[in-house]
Amino acid sequence: MKEAGSGYTKVSAGYKVPGVTLRDQNNAPVDLKTLLAEDRPVLLQFIFTTCTTICPLLSASLSMAQPEIGKLAANYRMVSISIDPEHDTPARLREYASRNGAMPNWLFLTGTNQDVRKVIKAFGAYYQGDNKMYHQPYTYLRAKAGAAWVRLAGFPSDAELVKEFRKVVSLAAAHHGHLNPRRVR
């Protein structure tokens, strides 16, 4: 059992990304399947801009890790998906992004309630009573298109998040090298 707030647990799983079109903080349409089919490492979280305890911590951990993650994989992608999409307009997400010192590789997405629900479901991140206040602090990491996801539940420290990310990308690199040593991208 895990004591609340004193660490995190980890699972590895495959998720089937639904075909939905969301909007980013600049109001540009983003096809989620296409976005996540890009062959680059991804860090993904579910947040909402008026969320109190959990989301500031989740977003702060991504924010803080940006430089280190960038060193490990310059083409990384961070994705924060709002689970309160009707309230979190692109303008509100823009403000949230700047509050969190988001660098250009970090996308903030909103959409219709229905579409966002599909995404939440696909990532096994649904919460009780359909009440966003019960949402869980998950961070999803993936090395490249098609690779399995690693889901961290809880609040890793900065060092822990970077360590987990390093593991995910280096594991994938080793694996990749083994299967197909000459394939370069």
Place this chain on the structure above:
Amino acid sequence: MTLYRASWVSVHKRLRLALFGVCLVFGAAEAAFAQEPAVAANPDSVDGGNPELGKRLYWRGITEEGAPFHATVRGDIQFSGAQFSCVNCHRPSGFGSSEGGNFVPPITGPLLFDARQLNRNRIFAKLFQEAQPSTFSAQVRQPRMRPAYTSETLAKAIRTGVDPAGRRLGPIMPRYDLGDRDLANLIAYLRTLSARVDPGVDKDVIHFATVITPDIDPSRRAAFLKTVEAFFDWRNKHTEGDQSRPNFSPYYRSDFIDSYRIWKLHIWELNGPPKTWTDQLRKRYAEQPVFAMVSGLVSGPWSPVAAFCNESRVPCVFPNTELPKPDTADYDQTLYFSRGLALEARALVDHLRLQPGMRRIVQLSHAAPAGAMPARVFERAAGRELGGIALEKHVFADLAGLRGLLDAIAASPEKPDALIVWPGPAAADALSALGTVSTSITHVLLPSAALETTLGMASAPGGEGVAFAYPYELPTGYHPRAFRVRGWMRTRGLEISHPRLQFQTYYALTMLEHGLRHIIGDFYRDYFVEIIEHEAENKLNPGTHPNLALGPGQRFASKGAYIVVLDGKARGGFKAVSPWIVP
């Protein structure tokens, strides 16, 4: 799926730290915790602060010098500024929160400066909120005991995360890099935080008011009042039943009898023009303070009521109004269903943006607030989002005026591409006034109020080609809760003559009930509102809106609208011609 845990678990076991929420640190973070900043030698140095500056720090993370504060969370995540201000986790009331199974303890003045004891009721209040992870309930059931804080030990806890029992606070509680002056201000504020029970509550009774403004259709007024009164009666019968048979209740409920109060309803009827309403409310409140205002039936702007609620810090829970205060800020005292007519105006602009061939739009608006306000919102949004389209505006004072303007349009060979009418108090006659105009213009758009009055009629006049903004659930929407509410009303012999009005009113009363059930004797208004923000989205939507949900500080529970047209074949007599538009 493979499940494995990060290596810290074993570290944790090796350290054999038995307490809850112990800080787990390794690597670079360990160093950060090894040396704790020295607490000021002079114990008085963190006393005598300015609570106003402390409040700013609590809410916005701004120090006395006006700079954002700095802190560290989870050992090595550093940040500065508002996203980790105390209010984020400990909430405006100081009663804390429970989000995603993370328990944030209360830090109100009375609780901090008192030794922590096990208070069963307060614990139950938390446990009752949906099931939480087992660690959560364990944490709440066995709160760690500690001596009362002093200013000095509190400063130490905020800086270094060590409580007066010498226990390390969990790593989610940030460690703040604050100077003595700032800590003194913060502590001065914490001493005042929820230090006094709010007015409107005495030993046996809790007082509520509902507001009714002049010029309300008598049948609406009657349906509204009957619903409110039936709810109060039902609720009080329950309370009396429990009090007379304490042993009959499940064991935990009998524990709460002390926190039960009879609900007393005060009907505050306002008269005269809106600009006098704030003053009338002040007088009523001076005669009988109420803990909160619930629902309400308002014709005209809500702003004068909102002004009273804000200045007296009285929560106003889901009034029936189409004209919320236009510049409503987060954490204002009124919780609304939606932005009402302003939302309808924005939805119409979004709808028109997608229509081809738009060059000229004519807008006709009644001079009363229910006409002028949405007209202003439409004009502003259209200016921003409908570039290159000419907008022509006319104002009328009554139905005759509207007819005159419509006749002029009918007579003119140059028809606009869209006609928007904000009939205000003339909504009931707006559709029939349109006459032949509606067939000669492609887009004729009206607010939902004009649709609702039409639906009651045997045959809708001039309906063709006319569309309406509709910020509500469609007749085809499915909400299980609607059946329960209908059943409740039938059981009480309550005629459902005005379904939306009565269902919205019922929802407001449900929120009141839930709020009170969860605060259990902690009669602090901020705490009560926080519970409503938290619970609004549970499955209590009676089906009036597709979604009703708030969040911390949010004030509008429903955020979108459909565009609908009359259709005799559709359920309810109309159907949507747009998706749910969230402007």
